[in-house]
Amino acid sequence: MIPMLLKFVFPPPSSLFITAMSVIGVASLAGTGYSETRGKHLQYSKFWNVNSQKTTRNEIKLSSRTGMLMFYTPAFLAGVAAFALFPDEGFRFFLVSSALTIHYFKRVFEVLFVHKYSGGMGLDTVILISPGYLISTATIIYTQHLTRGVQEPPLDLKYLGVVLFLVGISGNFYHHYILSKLREKGGEKGYKIPQGGLFDMVICPHYLFEILGFVGISFISQTVYAFSVTIGSIFYLLGRSYATRKWYLSKFENFPKEVKALIPYVF
Structure with a gap:
């Protein structure tokens, strides 16, 4: 297993700090993603005060x-x-x-x-x-x-990483732009079901492209730590997208059931 990994990653540095950060990063992001699926959300965007049991008076x-x-x-x-x-x-x-x-x-x-x-x-x-x-x-x-x-690792992934990063960051920006156009009228604050781009297939295409961007960065880097950040981010965004789809289903009776959370036709 280790020889196979060393074909596409640099040998892990002999640093306890880096090793600890790799483990902590994956565990904390995965835990946060799981919490999202359980209804315990990071309090921003549409999840501000969702299901909150505490008063905001002292916040x-x-x-x-x-x-x-x-x-x-x-x-x-x-x-x-x-x-x-x-x-x-x-x-x-x-x-x-x-x-x-x-x-x-x-x-x-x-x-x-x-x-x-x-x-x-x-x-x-x-x-x-x-x-x-x-x-x-x-x-x-x-x-x-x-x-x-x-x-250097025998298998050089940095140029593929650049391509994936550019596709990811472009797709993420494009879908953020689509979301922004849902509130073109001044002062409009309500949520709508987004349409266009990959929104007709998944409710969080911006997260999908964000993951692609993270994969690109880890391919450019080819370090164990960069891959650990990417893996942790994938777990978190899986949980966040699941919670987002669940939120839309609860708010919109006409939300199309065939629209998935993150991965077209799959999840």
Whole structure:
């Protein structure tokens, strides 16, 4: 099993920190995804205060735009800082850092200019999510730095990774744009059943393409830690998409039953 893995990943660094982060990352994201399927949601977007049993009187509530900027900006800055902190690290490192920086730049751009908002989010959600993005981004970059001077895996996946990343980020942006057009009228805050693109087949095509983007980054990186982040993210987005479809079914009597959660015809 190990020799097979070493055909397409760098040998894991002898770092207890990286090993621990790989395990913790998968476990925490998978656990959060499972919680989503059980109705315990991260409190943002349409799931703000869904099934909440507590009063919001003592909660600090932020606007969605402010909260989401706090989600993504630190990770974006970590990607930018990588170019200054680790100059001349080689082409693969450049591709990994560039992909992460572009990924979070796109998210910040969408928060400012694309997304339409209907609710808010709690500060506790921001405190939970923002460090997670920052730490995973910084750790992917640092793990890539540790591969300097290490023999490359026999199977080079970085160019396939670039293609997958570009398809993923483009598809994710396109479907976010479709969602934003559902509220073209000023002040409109209600939810509608999205249509167009892959929305006619799955209710969360933006998550599907986000997964594709993460797979692309892990292929570019070819480190165990990058793959662990991708696996954890897949588990989380599976749970989140399941919960999203369940929410639409509960809110719209005319929601088409053939529309799946994440994977056309399958799930």
